[in-house]
Amino acid sequence: MPEIVTLPGLIDVHTHLRVPGGEHKEDFRTGTAAALAGGITMILGMPNTTPPLSTPEVLQQTAVIAQQEALCDVGLFAGASPEQTAHLPHLASHAVALKIYLNDTFGPLRVEDVPTLRACFQTWPHEKLIAMHAEKQSVAVGIGLAAAYDRPVHFCHISRREEIELIADAKMRGLPVTCEVTPHHLFMDERDRERLGILADMRPVLGTPDDVAALWAHLNDTVDCIATDHAPHTLAEKQSATPPPGVAGLETSLVLMLTAVAQNRLTLNRLIELMHTNPRRIFHLPEQPETRVEVAMAPAVIRQETMKSRCGWTPFHGREVSAQVKRVILRGQVVYADGRVLAQPGSGMILPSLY
Ligand code: DOR
Numbered sequence: 117m118p119e120i121v122t123l124p125g126l127i128d129v130h131t132h133l134r135v136p137g138g139e140h141k142e143d144f145r146t147g148t149a150a151a152l153a154g155g156i157t158m159i160l161g162m163p164n165t166t167p168p169l170s171t172p173e174v175l176q177q178t179a180v181i182a183q184q185e186a187l188c189d190v191g192l193f194a195g196a197s198p199e200q201t202a203h204l205p206h207l208a209s210h211a212v213a214l215k216i217y218l219n220d221t222f223g224p225l226r227v228e229d230v231p232t233l234r235a236c237f238q239t240w241p242h243e244k245l246i247a248m249h250a251e252k253q254s255v256a257v258g259i260g261l262a263a264a265y266d267r268p269v270h271f272c273h274i275s276r277r278e279e280i281e282l283i284a285d286a287k288m289r290g291l292p293v294t295c296e297v298t299p300h301h302l303f304m305d306e307r308d309r310e311r312l313g314i315l316a317d318m319r320p321v322l323g324t325p326d327d328v329a330a331l332w333a334h335l336n337d338t339v340d341c342i343a344t345d346h347a348p349h350t351l352a353e354k355q356s357a358t359p360p361p362g363v364a365g366l367e368t369s370l371v372l373m374l375t376a377v378a379q380n381r382l383t384l385n386r387l388i389e390l391m392h393t394n395p396r397r398i399f400h401l402p403e404q405p406e407t408r409v410e411v412a413m414a415p416a417v418i419r420q421e422t423m424k425s426r427c428g429w430t431p432f433h434g435r436e437v438s439a440q441v442k443r444v445i446l447r448g449q450v451v452y453a454d455g456r457v458l459a460q461p462g463s464g465m466i467l468p469s470l471y
């Protein structure tokens with residue numbers, strides 16, 4: 117019999133759910149099913165939808181759909197946009213955090229001007245986090261803002277040696293910054309981009325082997341969270357003339373990280389900090405009572421045929437891992453068992469809520 121390991125409900129603070137406007141890629145039902153299949157019971161949805169989650173109307177309507185459809189707990193990010201800064205205080209009541217895109221990626225949300233950055237840091241409520249898509253020297257911009265306004269900044273999907281070392285320096289000075297790293301930036305590098313072509317294209321792009329080594333070297337101190345950046349696009353879109361960046365990640369994140377545990381690259385306790393304790397503390401997320409994930413430490417192969425995500429493909433197809441998610445229990449209910457999602461649509465809670 118394989119060893120069974122019990123974990124708390126894991127939290128993914130970086131998921132793209134594609135509602136509204138991209139439901140052919142993913143919706144709340146398929147995205148939250150993928151989360152449960154991956155051992156994740158709470159996800160934070162990104163705002164780069166069509167239209168984006170940058171007005172109170174769109175954010176509120178999306179939260180209503182999430183409430184009807186979600187199979188696990190869901191919080192939504194509000195998206196910063198230069199045209200909508202007056203809305204920031206109203207957006208906050210429906211959002212868990214604010215996302216600012218400083219660099220080019222999928223969708224139109226972008227902030228490139230100082231007045232918008234000042235408005236974000238001055239008017240977004242202090243008790244809610246500001247998260248950033250920041251690459252290369254944009255990380256320095258984010259660190260400067262954290263220092264200038266003396267408020268926490270969370271850096272999404274840090275992928276390069278220069279970025280993680282800059283964040284380590286900022287932390288050493290006591291600045292209130294945190295960061296996440298994705299499994300694809302830990303388990304793939306630019307050589308996989310050559311092997312897999314556009315299926316291994318995302319923002320930030322895959323790093324050099326030296327970047328990857330730096331992320332692993334900082335996993336026990338500078339890195340705060342593992343986050344998936346689950347960014348589903350259909351195979352047809354990826355193979356089109358204008359392929360969008362992004363790869364799915366909800367169903368592969370935990371089993372990949374547990375494989376690293378089996379290889380003694382990190383401890384199980386550290387995995388729990390990175391995928392549960394720290395995400396909850398940094399984003400002020402509620403506890404999920406009577407919630408746990410049971411995994412079997414047994415060899416398995418990642419197969420895209422069994423994926424719950426609507427996109428139906430993963431760059432990790434065929435990869436051997438050392439763990440399988442067996443059962444997920446959310447608030448006392450078995451919501452996933454042996455490959456089957458058992459949760460009812462609407463049984464997930466939408467944050468912020470009075471738990
Ligand atoms: O590769 C990416 N895809 N990076 C992002 O920042 C956005 C995401 C998406 O929404 O597809």
Ligand code: ZN
Nearest residue numbers: 221249272319
């Ligand atoms: Zn991003």
Ligand code: ZN
Nearest residue numbers: 130162345347
């Ligand atoms: Zn993202």
